Amino acid sequence: MNLNVIVHAGISTGTILLIAAIGEILTERAGIKNLGVEGMMLLGAMAGFKIAHETGNVWLGLLGAIFAGGILSLLHGLVTISFQADQTVSGLSLTFLGTGLALVMGEGLTGLTTPVVPNYTVPILSQIPYLGEVLFTNHNLLTYFGYLLIPISWFFIFKTKPGLHIRAVGEKPAAADTLGVSVYRIRYLYTFIGGCFAGLAGAAISIAISPGWYSHLTTSGQGWIAIALVIFAQWNPTRAALGGYLFGMLRRLLLDLQGPAMLLGGRNPFFYNHNLVFFLQMMPYALTVLALLWGSSGARRKRLGAPAALGEPYVRGERGL
Amino acid sequence: MNPIEPTTETFAVEMKDITLRFPGVLANDRVNFTLRKGEIHALLGENGAGKSTLMNVLMGLYKPNAGSIFVDGKRVSFNSPRDAIAAGIGMVHQHFMLVPNQTVTENILIGLDEPKFVLNLKKYDQKVKDLANQFGIQIDPTSLIWQLSVGEQQRVEILKILYRGAQILIMDEPTAVLAPQEANELIDTLKGMARQGKSIIFISHKLNEVTAVADRLTILRKGQTTAEGITLGGITRESLASLMVGREIIFNLHKQEQAAGNVVLELNKVSALNNKNLLALRDVDLCLREGEILGIAGVAGNGQSELVEVITGLRECTGHILLEGKNIANKSPQASIAAGLAHIPEDRIGVGSAPNLSLTKNVIMKNYDHEPISSDWRINYTAADLRAKELKEQYKIQAPTIETQARKLSGGNLQKLILARELSSKPRLIVAMQPTRGLDVGAIEGVQELLLEERTQGSAILLVSEDLDELLSLSDRIAVMYEGEIVGTLNQKDADINTIGLMMTGSLRGDSSCSPEEQTTPAQASAEEPTSEQEAVTTFTEPRQFDRSKIVPMHRPFMESKREDKQTDDEGGE
Numbered sequence: 001m002n003l004n005v006i007v008h009a010g011i012s013t014g015t016i017l018l019i020a021a022i023g024e025i026l027t028e029r030a031g032i033k034n035l036g037v038e039g040m041m042l043l044g045a046m047a048g049f050k051i052a053h054e055t056g057n058v059w060l061g062l063l064g065a066i067f068a069g070g071i072l073s074l075l076h077g078l079v080t081i082s083f084q085a086d087q088t089v090s091g092l093s094l095t096f097l098g099t100g101l102a103l104v105m106g107e108g109l110t111g112l113t114t115p116v117v118p119n120y121t122v123p124i125l126s127q128i129p130y131l132g133e134v135l136f137t138n139h140n141l142l143t144y145f146g147y148l149l150i151p152i153s154w155f156f157i158f159k160t161k162p163g164l165h166i167r168a169v170g171e172k173p174a175a176a177d178t179l180g181v182s183v184y185r186i187r188y189l190y191t192f193i194g195g196c197f198a199g200l201a202g203a204a205i206s207i208a209i210s211p212g213w214y215s216h217l218t219t220s221g222q223g224w225i226a227i228a229l230v231i232f233a234q235w236n237p238t239r240a241a242l243g244g245y246l247f248g249m250l251r252r253l254l255l256d257l258q259g260p261a262m263l264l265g266g267r268n269p270f271f272y273n274h275n276l277v278f279f280l281q282m283m284p285y286a287l288t289v290l291a292l293l294w295g296s297s298g299a300r301r302k303r304l305g306a307p308a309a310l311g312e313p314y315v316r317g318e319r320g321l
Numbered sequence: 322m323n324p325i326e327p328t329t330e331t332f333a334v335e336m337k338d339i340t341l342r343f344p345g346v347l348a349n350d351r352v353n354f355t356l357r358k359g360e361i362h363a364l365l366g367e368n369g370a371g372k373s374t375l376m377n378v379l380m381g382l383y384k385p386n387a388g389s390i391f392v393d394g395k396r397v398s399f400n401s402p403r404d405a406i407a408a409g410i411g412m413v414h415q416h417f418m419l420v421p422n423q424t425v426t427e428n429i430l431i432g433l434d435e436p437k438f439v440l441n442l443k444k445y446d447q448k449v450k451d452l453a454n455q456f457g458i459q460i461d462p463t464s465l466i467w468q469l470s471v472g473e474q475q476r477v478e479i480l481k482i483l484y485r486g487a488q489i490l491i492m493d494e495p496t497a498v499l500a501p502q503e504a505n506e507l508i509d510t511l512k513g514m515a516r517q518g519k520s521i522i523f524i525s526h527k528l529n530e531v532t533a534v535a536d537r538l539t540i541l542r543k544g545q546t547t548a549e550g551i552t553l554g555g556i557t558r559e560s561l562a563s564l565m566v567g568r569e570i571i572f573n574l575h576k577q578e579q580a581a582g583n584v585v586l587e588l589n590k591v592s593a594l595n596n597k598n599l600l601a602l603r604d605v606d607l608c609l610r611e612g613e614i615l616g617i618a619g620v621a622g623n624g625q626s627e628l629v630e631v632i633t634g635l636r637e638c639t640g641h642i643l644l645e646g647k648n649i650a651n652k653s654p655q656a657s658i659a660a661g662l663a664h665i666p667e668d669r670i671g672v673g674s675a676p677n678l679s680l681t682k683n684v685i686m687k688n689y690d691h692e693p694i695s696s697d698w699r700i701n702y703t704a705a706d707l708r709a710k711e712l713k714e715q716y717k718i719q720a721p722t723i724e725t726q727a728r729k730l731s732g733g734n735l736q737k738l739i740l741a742r743e744l745s746s747k748p749r750l751i752v753a754m755q756p757t758r759g760l761d762v763g764a765i766e767g768v769q770e771l772l773l774e775e776r777t778q779g780s781a782i783l784l785v786s787e788d789l790d791e792l793l794s795l796s797d798r799i800a801v802m803y804e805g806e807i808v809g810t811l812n813q814k815d816a817d818i819n820t821i822g823l824m825m826t827g828s829l830r831g832d833s834s835c836s837p838e839e840q841t842t843p844a845q846a847s848a849e850e851p852t853s854e855q856e857a858v859t860t861f862t863e864p865r866q867f868d869r870s871k872i873v874p875m876h877r878p879f880m881e882s883k884r885e886d887k888q889t890d891d892e893g894g895e
Contacts, residue, residue: 160438168423171422175428305422
């Protein structure tokens, strides 16, 4: 076990969570809860892998993944914004639909190879002691994209006019509506953008950070982790980044714990006992379930700063919304 | 003076023969309305008279079936509020349309073309401030909306409209949510804006404030104009009311002087949390006697709902609540009902009735579990129907049959249904929260008379209301709540709107003690000498008389003066 390796790998895999979580933050800030992230990610992972494999062009693969996630999310938009259906139910169905589509269309992709998004070492910056090594050396291009995404999305949400409109629509849609901001248009737009991010996060797995198509194990529940992360991050991109990276490191740590025969000068229980390994592997998901449970209390959500109109369909003319 | 010049004058707004049909309802029937430049024009009418509908037509939310609208002499046809805003018309809604966790400036900037992308809040804070200064509006542009009082939030709404360059402002019942002082400030601001050339439409159903603020007024009744752009000179309140309602309204309720009897309800150091787990009631002491109406005044959200909920057994609390000597604190609502409590809740649909059930089922909800409505474990529907018919007759509930669903009743009739259920059980204590809110003038009269009748019959009544006129005309004593405390209790004859208003905003405190010495005195007196009731009342009221010397400003320690009060009380009691 090497701390540098854990941090480096954590930042890599954390990027996947980061991208998905920022997409979901944008969607939820506009008042739409999309629990279909897992489905959109898997569809994106499949689409990206398949397109990159068939065209031999990884960039087309990324575009395809973004598009696939976005299109799937529009379905959620149609059901919840136009038909005002329950967002939780629709989001869950979206996960099933996305997962199903990805598995059917991804049949036979396992074991194939594709071009992948290249790794890159930033000149100069990588020379900074320690930080250069873990932050700027031999990372995937998408990881650097993640670095840029954090301040940009923060600035966008809190310091620009479109960001102001997103927050207004998510907090008090009636206020936005009376001032001529189209609640429906904004909700559709950011549901779509959230879907695009989820698709990209999927492709970040399959053709960039840990390439390959392993059917449903490709995403292995990271969409859910991303949703839990949004609650933990209190709908703030910078906190989401921190949480994503920490979660990535935790996953790597758990993996590394299984490797050596000796640990801290004693026999490594995880090396000898497989049941304990399963327990370790379960931990991130158990944490996710706990986070979702914890964050599902309405009062707590309010205290954390959840958008006030999150999950509420907007109908013009209903008072007090 | 401004003589009437019907043909030459260009009006800020002119609405001609506006007709708007909703399925089954003629909401506006050939309504005419004119607004002069720089005037405050009141639009008066009962609930459902078509005031808001007419203004929504002007704002472009509804398209009229017939009629024409002119703004500044030019014919217009609005398809959405956006068009109306572009034409310089803005509306302050009754329910504020503000985003609570954004700043004042952010709220004002929503939906504007400028700024284009990056919000440079510093620059716009200054702009907002300049605008506010121009109209004498006090506001800090950087504060978050949730930190502001209701009155301040309303100023943000006004600024939002002014910032968009509106020349015509529609204020939809703007004083409904304000304390009297805040209302006066608002009226001053509006008058100032009118002097600077803005034209203001002031929607209201309160006669007092209309006469205070308006230059001219238009009255609507059942979708038709009954008075059109009249000036106020020489018009009495009574004639305005009859134009509004269509018949004479008695303003003076027949309230007889009567002595209060034994203590029915006593609250001792009651504290409770609200839904956000914040302290909403702080050591509340109250006492309430037979044949007495105790009014609770206060700006909404200062603990009134929580007070009602702890008394009716719907909320946990600390301290003691004695109803006829029995502690009902933290017991079930059923225990309170058994002890003789009737509850007229604020939310008639959600709490007061089961909207999808019939009249019959709604009236038997409190006594379904004993004779004659039920025997053993069965409900006797013949008896239940009989009772429902009796009550429908007695309380004049207008509904097709007793099988009609409660939600199909009008607001006034639904309230009568609830009153029928609650009052027919011969309660000892009636807790009524906003019993007349949202009702039209005729129905209000009916409800108030029923409450006074119960008072005559010896019930104790706790009346929570935001309508100070109602409190002043019905109550024997008025307790004012501010931030979960009773900051003062006034006798009706000593109470005036100004004092109550100052207490409601926390800038004044009065005597709020309810000491046991006092409670025994009149009770003993009336028990010993039933003929000298008048005396008993005087002994009871004297120490509570509102004395301005007892008023302490907030910044002085309150406990000290309270102790002094206690002493004088004791002396007075002896």
